Structures are given as structure tokens and as C-alpha cells.
Amino acid sequence: MRTAVEELVYRSCLLLDEQDFEGFLALCADDFRYSVEAYSPEIRREMVWLDHDKAAMKVLFENLPRHVSDPAPLSRHATVYTVGFDATGKRATVVSALQVFRTALDGGTSRLFAVGKLYDTVHAIDDGVLLAKRVVRLATRDLGIGSHIPL
Amino acid sequence: MPRTAAEWTERPRFPRTHYVDARIYSDPTIFGKELETIFARTWILACHESEIAKPFDFRTFRHPSGQNLVLVRGDDDSVRTFYNVCSHRGNVLVTAPSGNARALTCAFHAWTYDCRGDCTGVARRKEGFQDRLEPHGVGLRAVRTERSPGGFYWVNVSDDCGPLDEFLAGSLGVLEPHLTEPLEVFHYQKVRLRANYKLWHETNSEFYHDFLHYFNRVTGMQQPGYFARKYQTFPNGHVSVGSMRVRYDQYGGSADRIGWPGLEAGAWFLVDLFPGMTFNLRTSVLRIDTAIPIAPDEVVVELRGLGLRRDTPAERRLRVCDHNSIWGPFGRNLHEDFLAVTGQGLSLRDHRTDTRWLLHGREEAGTIHDETGLRHYYSEWALRMGRSASDPFTEGTIE
Numbered sequence A: 001m002r003t004a005v006e007e008l009v010y011r012s013c014l015l016l017d018e019q020d021f022e023g024f025l026a027l028c029a030d031d032f033r034y035s036v037e038a039y040s041p042e043i044r045r046e047m048v049w050l051d052h053d054k055a056a057m058k059v060l061f062e063n064l065p066r067h068v069s070d071p072a073p074l075s076r077h078a079t080v081y082t083v084g085f086d087a088t089g090k091r092a093t094v095v096s097a098l099q100v101f102r103t104a105l106d107g108g109t110s111r112l113f114a115v116g117k118l119y120d121t122v123h124a125i126d127d128g129v130l131l132a133k134r135v136v137r138l139a140t141r142d143l144g145i146g147s148h149i150p151l
Numbered sequence B: 001m002p003r004t005a006a007e008w009t010e011r012p013r014f015p016r017t018h019y020v021d022a023r024i025y026s027d028p029t030i031f032g033k034e035l036e037t038i039f040a041r042t043w044i045l046a047c048h049e050s051e052i053a054k055p056f057d058f059r060t061f062r063h064p065s066g067q068n069l070v071l072v073r074g075d076d077d078s079v080r081t082f083y084n085v086c087s088h089r090g091n092v093l094v095t096a097p098s099g100n101a102r103a104l105t106c107a108f109h110a111w112t113y114d115c116r117g118d119c120t121g122v123a124r125r126k127e128g129f130q131d132r133l134e135p136h137g138v139g140l141r142a143v144r145t146e147r148s149p150g151g152f153y154w155v156n157v158s159d160d161c162g163p164l165d166e167f168l169a170g171s172l173g174v175l176e177p178h179l180t181e182p183l184e185v186f187h188y189q190k191v192r193l194r195a196n197y198k199l200w201h202e203t204n205s206e207f208y209h210d211f212l213h214y215f216n217r218v219t220g221m222q223q224p225g226y227f228a229r230k231y232q233t234f235p236n237g238h239v240s241v242g243s244m245r246v247r248y249d250q251y252g253g254s255a256d257r258i259g260w261p262g263l264e265a266g267a268w269f270l271v272d273l274f275p276g277m278t279f280n281l282r283t284s285v286l287r288i289d290t291a292i293p294i295a296p297d298e299v300v301v302e303l304r305g306l307g308l309r310r311d312t313p314a315e316r317r318l319r320v321c322d323h324n325s326i327w328g329p330f331g332r333n334l335h336e337d338f339l340a341v342t343g344q345g346l347s348l349r350d351h352r353t354d355t356r357w358l359l360h361g362r363e364e365a366g367t368i369h370d371e372t373g374l375r376h377y378y379s380e381w382a383l384r385m386g387r388s389a390s391d392p393f394t395e396g397t398i399e
Helices: A001-018 A023-025 A055-068 B003-011 B028-037 B126-130 B164-168 B198-203 B208-212 B214-221 B313-327 B332-349 B372-383
Strands: A026-039 A045-053 A074-085 A091-103 A110-125 A128-138 B019-021 B044-048 B055-061 B069-072 B079-083 B096-102 B120-123 B142-148 B153-154 B183-193 B232-235 B239-241 B266-272 B278-280 B286-295 B298-308 B357-359
Touching: A001 A074, A001 A091, A001 A110, A001 A128, A023 A026, A023 A055, A023 B079, A045 A055, A045 B183, A045 B313, A074 A110, A091 A128, A091 B286, A128 B198, B028 B286, B028 B372, B044 B055, B044 B069, B044 B183, B069 B153, B079 B153, B142 B164, B183 B313, B183 B332, B198 B266, B198 B278, B198 B286, B198 B298, B198 B332, B198 B372, B208 B214, B208 B332, B214 B332, B232 B372, B239 B372, B286 B313, B298 B313, B313 B332
Parallel strands: A026 A128
Antiparallel strands: A026 A045, A074 A091, A091 A110, A110 A128, B019 B357, B044 B153, B055 B069, B055 B096, B069 B079, B079 B142, B142 B153, B183 B298, B232 B239, B239 B266, B266 B278, B278 B286, B286 B298
């Protein structure tokens, strides 16, 4: 089970790297919730920078071709730190370290885009595991030009 | 048809007020002059009152002229600003960007200051300075500070400046009826871009670039009233832009927004303030930008999102969601604007480039795609700099 959970986290990163958004959403439960959060020491407040359910994530991905976006790809490097199971063994909370790099198309220089952690909730289903919730907790708050694609 | 090298560098066939020499975005001497004649003498927005809500709250601010400042709410509820520098050996006094402290203590040699800028402690003063130094002679450097409607705190590092009201010259008047309730900052981001600060402010000062934003095209440009929006100019280089009814429901996944006190549904007002601040009230959220020049080809943009202090958690969630949809770091419009401005930065920052002229030539009776906002900005720039932006290396060329 732990291996399946870890592979789910890694697969989610690979699919987003490949911009296979349908594939990513297929890893998510129907009640999936995704958010990006950060704490601002400047205003001493928690900030939410994205907060979507699965349907809103789908719309976000579908709208992407209509927008002007940075074509430089993002590469996500996750390391699963801890996996904790509830009493039923069917629900896991997962903490992973996350680093995201942006690679320029011209010249291929890779630069750090963001560091943070993934706080995932994973549900076991009959034939595998699904992401029920993902909170991307960013330490980096200067994201430069930002991104249209979630982390 | 494509142009030859000579044709490429010919002056545009426009009045000289309708284009600028691109070297104003890269030349270090121009940049130095801007810091000295504009930023060191101009009111700059430093923070909002919700960031320093309680007595002894402090907030640091990196002033565009290069000074590190700290704003402090005193025990008398007054907000004062000081250089964030210890009078002793120049160490930065406050290292956290914000906090609450009854005394500002320099970690280096333990000199202390109170919330009014008085030096209240010099460690082992008698032993080292005997009677040669008194605390009252080594207080902090005070900086002029004023509050504008809505709770915004402005600073001016020049002791000789006029009052804030005189500088704003009524430009925020279009917003003031909507700034009557206490506000609260819920979003803060500081973004470093490789581009001249003016390029960022220019993007905020013209709407012709709505072609860049799919969101703005479907919710604004294709809706009634868009091309009737008009610019209004104010003294000191400021402009405001009239409202329309934005149809947020025309963007997939978007919906009509919750309101804002006194604002009609879908309303959108914008005010651009010289030399690099923007107030942008879009129905449910107020966004404030402050451009802080770091180098000729580098700017830090401070971005704030504000809601109402009385918001319920549900209302705040909606405002935050509205803000993020276009203006957050993963929002649709902010990323597109940053791409355009860093693209300009890439083209213009190399001194060897002979890309020489940027046009501000659109005239559409002051309506939304007129570039009057840019021209008005550069008329003020020219006055302050003593030279025209289309001939920036010749003093006295003001058109």
C-alpha cells in the first residue's frame, strides 16, 4: 500500500510535467480538492493562491490553450517523506518535499521556480489509490512571472 | 515592408510626445537621475493600515530611492516612518518584514529606539562615550508619512516635499466613495522582474494590451461599454480610467462576482499614479501595485489584494478566489502581463541594441485604447527629468 501511495504522488508529478492533464485528473477522486497556500511574513497572514475542486481544475486545464502562457516547461521533483494510514488502512496522509524547476526553451537553462511541500490525502479504492486532496504549501513566494499551470 | 538598418533607427513620424527613446529603459545615468529627481522627491505608497493595525506594529519598506524604511504604529496610534538603520554603525535595525516590538533594538551593539524614533538606550554609554554623546542626538532619521483614504500609508524621503493631497491631486477621487469601509490586505507578493520599472507601469497604464488577455477580451472587450471607457488625466502624471460592466460570467468557469460597497455590478475602476503605483478596483477586489526600481533593468513589484475587514469567511473566500483567478501568481492575467513586460525587458536591456523607439501614438479621443495615459506619464517624467523621453540625453528638450 505504501508503495502504491508513493507511486501515486510521483505519477501525479510526472503527468503534470508532461502536461497530461487528463491523466492527472484520472488520478484524482471525484471530490478532489487542490490548493496552493503560503504564509506571508510581510502581512502576517495565511494566503491561498489557488483553491479548486476537480471540476474547476478541469476548466482551468481546458482554458489553457486560449491563454498566452510561458512555454518553458516545469519539472517537479518530489520526495515522499512520510505516509500515515488511518485505522481502516484505506486513507493515507502523505507529506512530500517538492522542488519545481523551470527550464528555458532557448538554451535549456534550468532555474529553481519554487520549493515547498505537498500535503496529500489518498484514498484506497478497489483496484488502487486516488488523490482526494492536495495542498501545495509553498515556501517560495517570489514566483517571478508565475505560471498558468498548477504545481 | 521590412526596414533597413537606417530606416529602423529613424525617428518615428509622430510628434515627439508620442514616442520614447528606448534607452530610458536601460541607461544607468538616466536611471540614477530618476532616483534622484523623481523617487527621492515623490510620495510612494508603503503599506496599508491593516499591516500595522496595533500599537507597536512595524512594517519594513524598501524605498525606491534605495533607503530601507520601517513604518511603526506608535503608542499614540500615529504611524511614523524611519530609516531602518541604527544610528551607531549602520546596521539594519529591524530584520523581519513585520512584527510588533515595544522597542527597536539593534542586534549588533544593543542600541535601542522607541516607537517615536527616539534613542532610548546606548549600551555602556558613559563608559565609552562619557559626556560626548547624548541619546537625543542619535535618534532615527524620520521620514514624512501621510495616510490617504482607504488607510494607505505613503512616505516621502524629502523633508521639503509638499503634502500628499497636493501630490495625489484628486486622482483617487473616483475610488474614494468606495474606500469608506475599513479594508484588509489578504494577498501580498513581491516579484522581481528583469525589466525597467516604467515598463511595468506602462502595462498598467494602457488597455490596448487587452489583446494579450483572453479573459479581458471575452469579459470586457466584447461587451457593451468597453470602448466608451475614458481616461482622465490629473496633475503630477496621474490618470484614472472610467468603468464599464465587466461580464465575468463570459469566461468559462467564472461567475458574476460579489460586490463592493457603492460599486455597480461588474464595475471596474483603475487609477495609475506617477511614478509607479496602481489602484485597481475590479468589482470585488482592490489590487494595489507598487513598482520599486532596483536597477535599470530590474524592478520589484509589490502586489497587494484587499477585501473588506468586515468580510465573513465565506465572502473572503470569494474575494480571494476572484483575485486569484486573474491576479494571483497562478492567475490568468498577471502571468500574461509579466510575460509581456519581461519580453520587453529582454529586448531592451542590452545597451548594444539599436531598437530605439517605443510608440505611444494611439489617439482615440481619450477612450480605452488611446495611449494618452502613457503620454501623460511622460509629460510629468520630462518635467521632473528636465528632458524629453524622446530625446533623453539632451537637457531642456521638454515638449
